[in-house]
Amino acid sequence: MKNTFFLILVTLFILTSCQENKESLQKLPNYLEESHSYAQPNDAVITHLDLDITVDFETQVISGTATYDIENSGSNQIILDSKYLEIESVTQNGEQTEFDLGDFDESLGQPLTVAIKEDTKQIAVTYSTTSKTEALQWLTAQQTADKTNPFLFTQGQAILTRTWIPIQDSPQIRITYDATVKVPSQLMAVMSAENPKEKNGNGVYHFKMKQPIPAYLIALAIGDIEYKAISERTGVYAEKSMIDKVHTEFSDMEKMVVAAENLYGDYDWDQFDVIVLPPSFPFGGMENPRLTFATPTVIAGDKSLTSLVAHELAHSWSGNLVTNATWNDFWLNEGFTVYFEIRIMEALYGKDRANMLALIGRQDLEDELEALKESPNDTKLKLDLKGRNPDDGMNSIAYDKGYLFLRTLEEKVGRDNMDAFLKSYFKKNAFSTINTEDFITYLNENLLEKNNITFNTEEWIYQPGVPENAAVITSDAFSNVEKTLEEFLKTNKIDVTKTENWTPQEWVHFVRNFPEDISVAQMQQLDNSFDFTNSTNSYITMVWYEQSILNNYHGNNVDTKIAEFLNTVGRRWYVTTLFNAFAEAERIEEAKEIYKTARGNYHSVTANTVDEMLGI
Structure with missing residues (x-):
């Protein structure tokens, strides 16, 4: 019994x-089907990473072990993404297990298939990076500001994290992580996590990211850097020679965080710091949570380019907190962020400056629409990037058409309704992912139907081009700039007193709007009056160099300056703009000569784009 x-x-x-x-x-x-990841998360998915790595600057190799907690729906395998990695061994629940690297794809890399059991709770992959690893840029001491120690940084967006960590590299898979990183003792390591504020002497650093994030936001930087606080929750990292300049330039960071919170709710990442990297960093900024990576090209000395900081801060809500489920939905990250950025800038610096930024974006959008006129499907907000690199969708359509959609929607529903909707959207979807279709449902239920409003949402999202009801953005400041340019072109005279208080945005608008028939003599006259060739503002410099190339202006040693600029600045937007200008001006051989010496200074993200542009 x-x-x-x-x-x-x-x-x-x-x-x-x-x-x-x-x-x-x-x-x-x-989980949704994902064309840019081999992972099958509905069968088995990673939930936490414990990373233990050693960074060797002599061999330029990262090696170590990535240990994952996993959830398993009964599968006998889990698939990770891997590209250009040497996989040494894999364990499951502490025991050696079989693994297989599948066929190589130029964009996606290889599926790393690991044998597991129904009760497997943990796998560990011991691996090392290789010379082909695309996410890493190893810099010599000469390529840094201080020129005393080497530097390393990672860039994971969109699908490059798999080139330095074997991982399920899909934006819809969110994980927490811990990391132990061993570096040379004279250097400091920082990550998109809780960070040290000073060197510890032994070169071993421990990190914790307690909020779940997608793989593309896992980031690492190592160099001879220092930290300087702006407030209790904001501060900057930079090399010693840069730290004071950076601190002054970004001194409004705490004000930006407060302005953002006033708009759309609490900042959920505890700390908001910025690290200014060496000039080869390929983007203006990268919104790695807790630690934004930024280009030194925004250090202008007058805070005039700090909208970039507002943009990366805004990503703490749109992108990091609520993430696009797939790269086809990238506009959900960037369109929302541009809208939020411009609202932050308006709150801090006024509507005129905000509208100038919005108008420059509108001009960028028109340029992009013209460039994509042979491929109109690429001008839709919702993309189909299957079989293509997701970088193909990272252009002005996602950013500026996405912004214009939201700006037009705001004008239709009213700002108060728009703000209440966005605040609830971020709160409801916090620490999760969303696709375009779910966003449309949320928009209809929580804003449009609720307020009995009709809006052409599907035309904006699923049709090419810009709908006729797009918001019209105006700026009195830009109107005055246009009048000044028009007077100069008619009379060959310019009243410099009218330009004395111009912002960099006004100067950019002035230079970008030169007509095609502007003469070399007029270019020379403007350069003599305003010394554009030697401007210390990188944005003004870039647009002036573009016009110089397109209009065959060679005065004031501008050709040498352009070559120097392309050999020292790796920001993809700037670099591709100038190389594209060389191509348009049929000066391609000149461009290739410059590129021979410049390419080694570029991150793979920039180099790959220019390679294709120049047919290399």
Whole structure:
């Protein structure tokens, strides 16, 4: 009788456990099909990373072990993404297990398939990077500001994290992580996580990111850097020779955080710091949570280019907190962020400056629409990037058409309704991912139907080009700039007193709007009056160099200056603009000569783009 009773208890226990197991498995998120990742998260998905790596600057190799906690729906395998990595061994639940690297794809890399069991809770991959690893840029001491120690930084967006960590590299898969990073003792390591504020002397740094993030936001930088606080929760990292300049330039960071919170709710990442990297960094900024990576090209000395900081801060809500589920939905990250950025800038610096920024974006959008006129499907907000690199969708359409959609929507529903909607959108979807279709449903239920408003949402999202009801953005300041340019072109005279208080945005607008028939003599006259060739503002410099190339202006040693600029600045937007100008001006051989010496200073993100542009 006792034995029978015992067997009944055991049977009930097993049945209950199986039922609980089944219920627990049913609670796994329902992940979308993803064309840019080999992972099959509905079968088995990673939830936490414990990274233990050593960074060797002599061999330019990162090696170590990535240990993952996983959730398994009963599969006998888990698939990670890997590209240009040497996989040494893999364990599951602490025991050696079989693994297989599948066929190589130029964009996606290889699937790393790991054998697991139904009860596997953890896998560990021991690996090392290689010379082909695309996310890493190893810099010599000469390529840094201080020129005393080497530097390393990573860039994971969109699908490059798989080139320095074997991982499920899809934006819809969010994980927490811990990391132990061993570096040379004279250097300091920082990550998109809780960070040290000073060197520790032994070169071993420990990190924790307690909020779940997608793989593309895992970031690492190592160099001879210092930290300087702006407030209790904001501060900057930079090399010693740069730290004071950076601190002054970004001194409004705490004000920006407060302005952002006033708009759309609490900042959920505890700390907002910025690290200014060496000039080869390929983007203006990268919104790695807790630690934005930024280009030194925004250090203008007058805070005139700090809208970039507002943009990366805004990503703390749109992108990092609520993330595009796939790269086809990239506009959900960037269109929202540009809208939020411009609202922050308006709150701090006024509507005129905000509208100038918005108008420059509108001009960028028109340029992009013209460039994509042969491929109109690429001008839709919702893209189909299957079989293509997701970088193909990272252009002005996502940013500026996305912004214009939201700006037009705001004008239709009213700012108060728009703000209430966005605040609830960020709160409701915090630490999760969303695709375009779910956003449309949320928009209809929580803004349009609720306020009995009709809006052409699907035309904006699924049709090419810009709908006729697009908001019209105006700027009195830009109107005055246009009048000044028009007077100069008619009379060959310019009243410099009218330009004395111009912002960099006004100067950019002035230079960008030169007509095609502007003469070399007029270019020379403007350069003599305003010394554009030697401007210390990188944005003004870039647009002036573009016009110089397009109009065959060679005065004031501008050709040498352009070559120097392209050999020292790696920001992809700037670099590709100038190389594209060379191509348009049919000066391609000149461009290739410059590129021969410049390419080694560029991150792979920039170099790959220019390679294609120049047919190399």
